Amino acid sequence: MSTYRCKIGTSDGRVLEKEFEAVSREALQESLEEQGFFVFKIRKVSLQWFSKGPGGGSLSGRRFLVLNQEMLVLIRSGLPILQVLDTLVDRMEAGGLLNTLQDIRSDVRGGNSLSGSFGRFPKIFPQLYVASLQAGEQSGDLPVTLARYIEYQKRVEAIRAKVRSATFYPALLAVAVTVVLGFLLLYVIPSFTQVYADANMQLPLLTRMVIALANGLVTGLPVWLPAILISFFLLRAYARTERGALTLDKIKLRLPFFGALLSEYALSTFCRTFAITMASGLPIVQAMQMSRGTLNNRVLEKGLAEAVNRIKEGARISEALEQTGNFPIIALRMIGVGETSGSLVDMLTDVSDYYEDEVERRLDRLTTMVEPLMMMTMGLLIGGIVVAMYIPIFQMAGTVQ
Secondary structure (H helix, E strand, O other), rough: OOOEEEEEEEEOOEEEEEEEEEEHHHHHHHHHHHHEEEEEEEEEOOOOHHHHOOOOOOOOHHHHHHHHHHHHHHOOOOOOHHHHHHHHHHHHOOOOHHHHHHHHHHHOOOOOOOOOOOOOOOOOHHHHHHHHHHHHHEEEEOOHHHHHHHHHHHHHHHHHHHHHHHHHHHHHHHHHHHHHHHHHHHHHEEEEEEEEHHHHHOOOOHHHHHHHHHHHHHHHHHHHHHHHHHHHHHHHHHHHHHHHHHHHHHHHHHHHHHHHHHHHHHHHHHHHHHHHHHHOOOHHHHHHHHHHHOOOOOOHHHHHHHHHHHHHHOOOOOHHHOOOOOOOOOHHHHHHHHHOOOHHHHHHHHHHHHHHHHHHHEEEEEEEHHHHHHHHHHHHHHHHHHHHHHHHHHHHHHHHO
C-alpha cells in the first residue's frame, strides 16, 4: 500500500490534514467520501522512509499486541482512561511509540475521545483498531471490544507467522543454490577451462556444454546483469501503477497452487475482520468497506466494492458476494445460513476458521513438497556440474595408466 496525505472537510465544518494508507488514490477518495468527508486534495507521499511521523512508522505485530494486552488489563482493573495512559507512558521505553502515546494522552486530557486520539496516527494504528475503540466508547463496553480485537490480532499474527515460517526455509535454500551455482559457473569452471585448454584434449559433450554456459555468463556479464537490473526496476515501476498492480494481482490469483493459497488467506482474513467489525456494532456496509483493505489484492477488492454497492441497493450479502465470483460455494452457503438465522458474526468466524485450516494444510503440503524438491534440484545441478568438470580428469588418468 501507498501513503497519501489528504486535506478533508468534516460534517461539522472542520478542515483536517491527515495521512492514510490505501491501494490507490481512487480507492482512498471513495472510502473517505463514503465515510462522509469532503475531499479537497489527495497527494501521494514519496520517500516514505524519510517522512515518518512522530511514531516512527508502524508497530510490529508483536509489540502492538503487547501494548493492547497491557491496556486491556489496566482498563479491566477499573482505572480511568487517563490513568491507564499515564501508566502505559511510564512503563514505555524511550522511542517513537512513547512520543505517540504522550501525544494521545495530551489529546485525551484536552477532552478528545480515545478513538479520535488514536485515529490521529493512521500509519501506526490501523483503521480497524480505531473503529473498535470507537465502538467500545459508544457502547460503553470498551474492555469487551478491545478483548475482541486482541483475539482477532492473535489469530492474524498466528497465521502470518505460519506463512513466514513455511516460506523461510525454501527461500534460504533458493539463495544458497544461487550463490553456489554462481560461484561454480563464474569462478571454478573458468579455472578448469584454462587447465583443459593447456592440456589440449578433446572434451566430452557434457563438459563442453557446461564450459560454454560458464563462458557465456562471464563474457555476457556486462550485458545480462544491467539488463536484469533495468528489467527489475521497470517491472517494479509498472507494478506501482494502478494498471500494473491490477495485472500483477490477477497473475497472483492464477498461479498454480499459490493462487488458491493467496485467495484462501485473503478470504480468511476478510471474514475475520468482517466479523470483528460487525460484532463491534458497525453497520454492515461500513464493516465491509473497512474489511476490504485486508484482502491485499486489487482484483478481490474491486469485486468486493461492487458487492458493497449491490448491498446498498438491497441485495443479500451472500448474493452480492456470489456475483463477485471470488468466494467459494461453501463460504457463500455458510454466510447465507448466518444471514437467515441471525448468526452472521458466528458464521463469518466459522468461515475464517475453516479457511485458516485450509491455509495451514496448504502450507504444510508446500513445505513437504518444496524442501525435498529443492534439495534434489540443488544436488542434481551441483553434482552434474562437478561430474561434468571431472570427467576429463578421469579420462586423463586412464590414458596415463
